[in-house]
Amino acid sequence: MRFSEAFIYTLKEAPSDAVLPSHIYLIRGGFVQSVGAGLYNFLPLGKRVLDKVRTVIKEELDNAGCQEVDLAFVTPSELWKESGRYEKYGKELLRFKDRKDAEYVLGPTHEEMMVNLARAYLKSYKQLPVNLYQIKTKFRDEIRPRFGLMRGREFLMKDGYSFHKDEESMIKDGFEKMEKTYSKIFNRLGLDFRIVEADSGAIGGSGSKEFMVLAESGEDTIVVCEECEYGANIEAAVRANPKAPHEANEEYEKPEMVFGKFLTPDVKTIEELSEFFLIDPYYLLKVVAKKALYDGGEEKIVLFGIRGSDELQEVKACNAVDANELADVSDEELENAGLVPGFMGPKDLPKEITFIADKLLEGEESVIAGANEKDYHFVGLNLKELNLTYKDLAEVKEGDACAKCGGKLKYTKGIEVGHIFQLGTRYSAPMKAEFLDENGKSKPYVMGTYGIGVSRLLAAIIEQHHDEKGPIWTKESAPFDLEIIVSNIKKEQELQTGKKLYEELSKNFDVLLDDRKERFGFKMNDYELLGIPYAIIVGKKIQDGIVEIVDRKTLQKQEVKADEAVEKIKGLLA
């Protein structure tokens, strides 16, 4: 491709709202154009990178025995009602009607469509397992799209689905195989990533793992162990039960409490309470109130009880009450429900209020908790007498102990580029997608589902590979393998040599020839902004038969004889 004819337009300035390097460089380099909240046009350069990434994904999946399909983007609401996700998926699902008033949604993911496809053909256990995938535009009406391609509303995703006769096959032929295949894909793309345990979110199902590209700008907090391989999204992270202060620290005496109701005027927060009783927050019961939202607009106030030394992990809490979503609840709403903000606790609650306690509180015989009465707390409350429900609700903190090895846990940030799920029969059962087993018995498929954020990968690659000049594309993701820069096109010898190299190298590589009527510095800056792995500069030294090879990563220039440049480049790009 000749630069002088290419639809490549770089910008000196980025839009003021672009903060992340990936966002800035994608726009400045002319890879994408922003058209609206979370919507982007891919320009030729961006499209090239997208195709490169897509090729890597396709090659590895096809190698692993998956087959590519392409399903309709517009999907009938009927299917979503069948699976029970029409409500559950919430506002991110863009719904609309056609001229006949039939309801549709734009596919945010395609479990329903894929199950619908499979059940039409896969009737016998002999046909299984099957793994189908597509690389297709998805639409999710995100609350807050941001960071360029990192979190768009319209984005390119690879979504794959596997169908199996039983759990064992799903894990072996689906889940574990995809875990290996995904690792190959991200390695080929040159990414430093970590596989972590995750929450399954709106997709549902049991086990799930995320592929996290480690980057400061990542939106997800992941918990990793300093000693062992354990890693998990904070939404799903677990820890060894923390020790009570009197167990961990010999000088700290276990507080003795006699049950009773105490006047605690205006003492509302855990901090105030801790000071009032001169006691470690560990022995206090913190109550967090939320509004749980369910299908059909049903709302329920739920109280979550955790130790005062812990924070509530909202995703865990949401899962604990099987809600679609948790929302904040105002003091007024609490009061209307017969609750006293600041003095809420598990004992003497209004009947219709649900109370869930963190598992760390199970068996606790003596805590301080709100008395559900203004200005009063219970001291020495025995939770064993209350018949509470216990779930894992607390958020793992940095410094907590690893549940696997006891090592120290710490936080790090990651960009979720892949997510694999063990779905089981979450979709096949309600959608009656069944096959006949060896005994002629009808059974729903056991499924797995596997996603890769293809457009997000472009952002992730840049977040991990860039410098102050621009992106540094990895070999398998670069829009071109090589750029040839003719320093001054008015110098006949420079231009001719450039063209000759271009023709020769184009036989084996994607080459961009910068033959624009611009000054050298201008072209160099553009080269750096495009992030192409190597460049050959044909300039002044051509008089002595010398050209320079530039390595984008190091920006080091290396002089070579013009007639040896082709071989040299072949070696570098091999």
Added chain:
RNA sequence: CGGAGUGUAGCGCAGUCUGGUAGCGCACCUGGUUUGGGACCAGGGGGUCGAAGGUUCGAGUCCUUUCACUCCGACCA
């Protein structure tokens, strides 16, 4: 959803307080000079100032409504 902010040329911005014929830089077009690190000179094209309504002799500027976009928050009992 809550809070804050911004909409003026393709991009980045000034002008709005104090109403009086819409400006700057980049990019673009023409001519010339320049050519190894984002050149310079001269000339030029391009904007119903987010939209609707109102006040006024006169509105980018004041008032009302509305739309869009961006940022921050979602942690509290």
